[in-house]
Amino acid sequence: MRLLPTVLSLFAASLSVSAAAELSEPVKAMIDAAIESGNPDTVRTVIGLARQTNPDDAAEIDVLLAAYNEEQAKIAAEAEAAKIEAVRTAGLFENWDGKGELGAFRATGNSSNTGLTASLGLTRQGIDWRHKLRGRADYQRSNGKTTREQYFFAYEPNYQISDRVFLYGLAQYERDRFQGFSGRYAVSGGVGYQIIKQADLQLSAKIGPAYRVTDFNNGQSESRIAGLLGVDFDWDITDRLKLTHDTNAVAETGGSATVIVDSSNTSVNLVTGLNAKVSDKVTARFSYAIEYDSNPPKGAVKTDTLSRATLIYDF
Structure with missing residues (x-):
């Protein structure tokens, strides 16, 4: 019977830590709005402020930044490939x-x-x-x-x-x-x-x-x-x-x-x-x-x- 209180205590503590680790909705909404703006400087500024004001959520914020950087790199690569293809297939009097x-x-x-x-x-x-x-x-x-x-x-x-x-x-x-x-x-x-x-x-x-x-x-x-x-x-x-x-x-x-x-x-x-x-x-x-x-x-x-x-x- 002594084992049950210990298990319940550990489970409660785990729930408490998980809750604390979750990024608050207002902060996440602010980061999402910055990403939707399409301005990389705005995104980095907002994420920097979010990391300073929410140090306990730094890991989750870094995950959002990494996902954003990966998406931007993919978009840039696709745009560059399209540009190169357009140059290669351009006619004599184009470009x-x-x-x-x-x-x-x-x-x-x-x-x-x-x-x-x-x-x-x-x-x-x-x-x-x-x-x-x-x-x-x-x-x-x-x-x-x-x-x-x-x-x-x-x-x-x-x-x-x-x-x-x-x-x-x-x-x-x-x-x-x-x-x-x-x-x-x-x-x-x-x-x-x-x-x-x-x-x-x-x-x-x-x-x-x-x-x-x-x-x-x-x-x-x-x-x-x-x-x-x-x-x-x-x-x-x-x-x-x-x-x-x-x-x-x-x-x-x-x-x-x-x-x-x-x-x-x-x-x-x-x-x-x-x-x-x-x-x-x-x-x-x-x-x-x-x-x-x-x-x-x-x-x-x-x-x-x-x-x-x-x-x-x-x-």
Whole structure:
């Protein structure tokens, strides 16, 4: 008979502990409401407060948090898989992002004037591939006479080998008769490396052989084997302010000893810009460009500069 009171006492104590371990309905309702809000910060804040104010129920609260994290991870994985599948099955004309730019410029060098500038850039980001199309036009007429006429177009595909290493290709066309050529065509391919890869700071470099053909204003044409070096720098100073710098240098060597000695040419294009975000779609940009040819056509100077003030629209 002495055993019965002991068993009853232990059973009562067990019921008491179980009751104490159960999370109260108001606290559980508060956690459920936070989860239904869909805001992860709210969920973690509410669960943190619940754990502080209900230390005896910490184990049950941790179970709810673990279940929430597991569900969120599953949702994220499904969304990422759907995104990847959409990219893989996208058509040729799908998944392009674009930027249109319009503004004014100030040029010095082979021409000294102020005029209008316009450009268009398109980017298509795939799983391993990225395609970039760029086009720009600067044009001005004064007193019925063209005083500035420069056109530029480039297509650059990139293939990502690893997190930092990529292969690039480049096909480029330029026209600037004030610099002495009616057309300049270049093709290149090589390897690139992402030197710095952070959320707010990126620096990459690329290098490879190139082949360039130049058609001069006087009707002559020449082709050369070249080497290309490129540097791309982007720094998000703040959420709305961004500094960019792009460098492309092409060093030519002729196909014979005579051309190497007498006709070598190095062209350098430096562009530094400051972007200020006006809205989600519109950005104001000021840029300064230096274009240098070490061996320009007769009558042309080696260095041109171009200052641009533009508005960029993302679409």
